Amino acid sequence: MECEGNYVKAGRRSKEEKKVFRKQLRASHTLLKHEGIRTTRQPTKSLVVANGGLGNGVSREELSAVLREMGAMENLVMPPHKPFAFVTYRCEEDATNAHTRLNGQKLLCAENSVVLYLSYVNSVTHQKAVAETLPQGLVLVEDFVSPEEEAQLLAAVDWSSAHEDVSGSAQKALKHRRVKHYGFEFRYDNNNVDKDKPLPACLPGECLPVLERCLRDGHINIMPDQLTINQYESGQGIPPHVDTHSAFEDTILSLSLGAKAVMEFRHPDGRVVAVVLPSRSLLVMKGESRYLWTHGITPRKFDLVPACESQSAALASPDVRTQSGLTLSKRGTRTSFTFRKIRHERCRCAFPSACDSQRTTSPSPASPPSLPCCRADAALLEEEYVHRVYDAIASHFSSTRHSPWPHVCQFLNLLAPGSVLADVGCGNGKYLGVNPELVAVGCDRSGALVQICADRGFHAFVSDALSVPLRTASCDACISIAVIHHFSTQERRLAAVRELVRLLKPGGQALVYVWAFEQEYNKQKSKYLKDHNRDSSPTQNSSKKTQEPHGEPDTQRHSYYPAEDKLSVHTNRTAFNSQDLLVPWHLKEGNKQDGKDSSCRLSSRTDPRPGCDSSREATHNPDSKPCSDTSGCSSAPVFHRYYHVFQQGELEQLCSQVAGVKVKSSYHDQGNWCVVLEKDPSLQMI
Ligand SMILES: O=C(O)CCC(=O)C(=O)O
Ligand SMILES: [Fe+2]
Ligand SMILES: [Zn+2]
Numbered sequence: 102m103e104c105e106g107n108y109v110k111a112g113r114r115s116k117e118e119k120k121v122f123r124k125q126l127r128a129s130h131t132l133l134k135h136e137g138i139r140t141t142r143q144p145t146k147s148l149v150v151a152n153g154g155l156g157n158g159v160s161r162e163e164l165s166a167v168l169r170e171m172g173a174m175e176n177l178v179m180p181p182h183k184p185f186a187f188v189t190y191r192c193e194e195d196a197t198n199a200h201t202r203l204n205g206q207k208l209l210c211a212e213n214s215v216v217l218y219l220s221y222v223n224s225v226t227h228q229k230a231v232a233e234t235l236p237q238g239l240v241l242v243e244d245f246v247s248p249e250e251e252a253q254l255l256a257a258v259d260w261s262s263a264h265e266d267v268s269g270s271a272q273k274a275l276k277h278r279r280v281k282h283y284g285f286e287f288r289y290d291n292n293n294v295d296k297d298k299p300l301p302a303c304l305p306g307e308c309l310p311v312l313e314r315c316l317r318d319g320h321i322n323i324m325p326d327q328l329t330i331n332q333y334e335s336g337q338g339i340p341p342h343v344d345t346h347s348a349f350e351d352t353i354l355s356l357s358l359g360a361k362a363v364m365e366f367r368h369p370d371g372r373v374v375a376v377v378l379p380s381r382s383l384l385v386m387k388g389e390s391r392y393l394w395t396h397g398i399t400p401r402k403f404d405l406v407p408a409c410e411s412q413s414a415a416l417a418s419p420d421v422r423t424q425s426g427l428t429l430s431k432r433g434t435r436t437s438f439t440f441r442k443i444r445h446e447r448c449r450c451a452f453p454s455a456c457d458s459q460r461t462t463s464p465s466p467a468s469p470p471s472l473p474c475c476r477a478d479a480a481l482l483e484e485e486y487v488h489r490v491y492d493a494i495a496s497h498f499s500s501t502r503h504s505p506w507p508h509v510c511q512f513l514n515l516l517a518p519g520s521v522l523a524d525v526g527c528g529n530g531k532y533l534g535v536n537p538e539l540v541a542v543g544c545d546r547s548g549a550l551v552q553i554c555a556d557r558g559f560h561a562f563v564s565d566a567l568s569v570p571l572r573t574a575s576c577d578a579c580i581s582i583a584v585i586h587h588f589s590t591q592e593r594r595l596a597a598v599r600e601l602v603r604l605l606k607p608g609g610q611a612l613v614y615v616w617a618f619e620q621e622y623n624k625q626k627s628k629y630l631k632d633h634n635r636d637s638s639p640t641q642n643s644s645k646k647t648q649e650p651h652g653e654p655d656t657q658r659h660s661y662y663p664a665e666d667k668l669s670v671h672t673n674r675t676a677f678n679s680q681d682l683l684v685p686w687h688l689k690e691g692n693k694q695d696g697k698d699s700s701c702r703l704s705s706r707t708d709p710r711p712g713c714d715s716s717r718e719a720t721h722n723p724d725s726k727p728c729s730d731t732s733g734c735s736s737a738p739v740f741h742r743y744y745h746v747f748q749q750g751e752l753e754q755l756c757s758q759v760a761g762v763k764v765k766s767s768y769h770d771q772g773n774w775c776v777v778l779e780k781d782p783s784l785q786m787i
Pocket of ligand 1: 329344355437439
């Protein structure tokens with residue numbers, strides 16, 4: 102292999118060339134199918150660079166460095182989150198040069214290494230320039246403090262002392278950042294402040310000049326009396342939340358110091374606006390942006406930001422914009438000073454749907470359902486306690502499901518390029534893009550989740566897992582991740598496996614994950630259980646107590662005890678004591694699917710779903726723990742999902758009842774039982 106710049110040249114054998122050509126063709130097909138991008142064999146000035154996108158972890162600098170070597174570039178468009186980019190050269194010769202020399206070449210970059218496939222295009226069709234505005238009431242003032250003031254403010258924070266330190270402030274190490282409070286402690290257990298228990302430490306004197314400037318400039322008209330300092334290392338963040346209305350007055354100020362980060366604002370109607378917060382800038386949240394939109398910082402090491410730093414709009418939202426100008430920006434350590442004024446009376450804002458002071462419905466759990474006694478009953482139970490719940494929590498659920506599980510990725514990445522994959526119960530589609538060389542299609546019972554997949558550019562449709570409208574033997578592989586445990590009878594679980602097998606071609610494989618009754622396996626507690634311990638014991642790597650649950654004290658967790666034949670409501674992050682149960686999901690404020698739909702569903706219902714026990718979030722997801730930490734969510738409605746958790750051997754036993762398939766392997770993965778099935782290769786396709 103011969104190295105040139107930071108890409109590596111593959112051999113030039115004609116067999117190799119043929120392979121590259123085949124792969125390039127496949128990439129063109131995928132671009133047409135998934136993105137509507139039509140490529141042409143006829144040389145033009147513009148090329149689409151498959152695998153060279155921000156979505157592949159390729160930065161603008163890395164890609165443009167190699168493209169620039171091929172000729173004079175006119176434009177480079179890198180649509181956010183997409184696995185491709187467009188380059189336009191000044192002349193066709195340069196484009197041809199790039200095509201000849203870069204096609205099939207490996208690009209080594211900091212985050213990834215990818216093989217580029219280039220094809221000519223007649224026009225750069227992904228140029229979406231959607232004008233976008235900041236949420237109403239949000240103001241960003243750049244360069245609000247000088248570099249000297251920044252240094253002074255940062256030096257004023259003493260992180261060395263834990264808990265309530267000598268200066269009388271309160272400090273905590275949370276899962277994704279560390280925090281310090283002055284004036285009043287913000288309590289992450291009840292998402293409020295003890296208004297009659299001020300901290301000995303009031304705001305550090307270094308803040309005064311800054312706050313006086315805020316008063317002078319009219320950003321606030323009363324001095325804040327509470328300060329929360331958050332420090333985020335690269336890769337850390339804060340979950341989306343609305344600062345509790347009843348805790349703080351209208352205006353919230355947040356000063357960004359040290360490094361920039363992107364803060365995402367989400368409206369309940371699904372709009373997302375990402376705002377770049379440069380260091381030394383002041384963010385002012387008032388009105389709608391303070392009361393209705395959630396704000397949060399996604400934990401990651403790179404942000405998508407406008408390539409041109411001076412871009413004043415500071416917007417870097419996913420559905421944006423200034424088409425050509427986004428790039429990846431490495432996160433540094435960001436320290437934010439959030440100044441707030443404690444509220445002493447109930448909130449009377451104009452956003453009752455998000456207001457804990459104005460919440461009129463206090464949902465109380467009624468009688469939980471029983472296990473189904475017949476088929477019709479089972480379908481009804483699932484409709485009520487699975488389908489409707491996922492529809493109602495879809496956007497919040499999706500926001501907690503970002504990291505694909507490594508073993509599932511491994512399965513997907515081992516499939517041959519061009520394999521047809523069906524993800525039955527695909528949720529938000531987090532597996533559909535894992536291996537871009539597959540032809541992946543997903544289906545889910547929840548229309549809201551399928552919509553999220555579609556918004557992400559994936560192929561997905563609404564379907565019940567018991568009857569998937571795909572042809573028999575049409576798939577090389579199927580996955581069913583965390584789906585079959587939602588069927589409430591053995592007969593229906595069996596039917597779900599049968600349906601997966603039906604879709605497989607002879608020799609095709611299916612990967613099935615279900616939640617395990619055994620959350621402790623080989624003396625190892627699953628992450629789901631471990632996370633519970635984290636709440637009540639010191640963390641492994643710190644002497645400080647980690648306490649950032651979004652919930653009430655333990656005493657309130659068991660809100661009711663079911664009668665004998667009733668399904669029990671599981672206490673999150675504890676061992677299971679029954680195989681059939683209801684698992685609470687705490688919907689975060691500001692994450693309702695659709696204000697109209699879910700709120701009327703909540704208020705008109707008399708069933709137990711809107712029980713409000715505010716206990717810890719439930720998930721069997723080994724890598725993400727939703728609702729674990731909010732700094733301001735007001736108490737939110739609780740939905741209950743039905744689960745049948747599988748005992749060891751039960752999944753294999755279930756699969757062995759299906760003809761024409763064998764269990765190739767089975768394993769336990771972070772509190773889940775998993776099998777790989779293989780359809781008998783000798784079966785005829787008809
Ligand atoms: O880091 C920030 O700017 C925001 C912090 C925040 O939202 C909070 O502590 O409530
Ligand atoms: Fe906040
Ligand atoms: Zn309010």
